[in-house]
Amino acid sequence: MRLFRSSELLGIARETLDFVREASEESHPDEYMGFLRAEDARKLGLERSGQVITDVLVIPGTTSNPVSATVKTSMKPNDVQSVGSVHSHPNGVLRPSSADLSTFGQGDVHIIVGAPYGPDDWRAFDNRGDPTTLDVLDVDLPEERFFDFTQADIDAELLDEGRRRGVVPPEEQGLERDDDDGGFLSWLR
Template identity: 70%
Template sequence: MRLFRSGEVLGIAAETLEFALEAAGETHPNEYMGFLRGTDAAELNLAREGTVITDVLVIPGTTSSPESATVRENLVPNGSNAVGSIHSHPNGVLRPSNQDLSTFHSGDVHVIMGAPYDRDCWRAFDSEGEPRELDVLDVALPSDEEFFDFDQSDIDAELYE
């Protein structure tokens, strides 16, 4: 089992996108914020090299209002394997603000969702804030049991490859 992901981001799992849109709707009228994590495409039985976004990591202590969401950087876990970020714009504007652009430095994909948070109310951007394609992939996500099924030998194998 691979613990650390790499490679081009191929897309986002449909189930992950649905989760984020629903969470953003529940947080409305405040902004929603999380980090995107991925799984190697081979682990999802895809015949392509790269990473598929499969997880949204919500950081404890994140504060939000209708205008912004702020993550306490000191609470982001080391090795969170983030491939980007995801957040909502309650006003429905699907383009990055200047404040958003200042946070896009980490990761390859940044997703903005807007009210009313349905399947068509989101856009993906690169680290420069330029629109980018992000396919929605119908893949079976690993179960939580599989995610936590590793031991020290797996970690050592990853660290010393």
């Protein structure tokens, strides 16, 4: 049970499922694998408590081939938003293998996407490997904020860091900056 959020899984955002299908197709003939993350439904404009799968986390160092995908478990973050996993079956079989079942222990839902990766070429399973229902929801996903900054923001941060280190920019010393010697903010080096 999660603190301050309903653990009921309401479904998966259509845009997220489309991403999974496209990523699976791009990985073909190798398997694709990722971990599913969810957001509070109220943050997505739904007027009920619960969670909606909105993201897929791909772990660096994941290796795959036509019959398996392997994640270094030491690389998997302990993520409170994690609700399960997703992987593809390039052979099109939409049921978990015995190897899949051994990885289904963590999370509430596990999605298998199969070739040819069309709108109906996926199934959801619970952590025991039993088929489960997962609604596809039309919700507006929040805009990605990870790279929400400008060059001016970077320059200001570098200037502040330089000042914290006691470095005074040349123009504040009454000197001209030499842009031919390393470019803008080269005085921080």
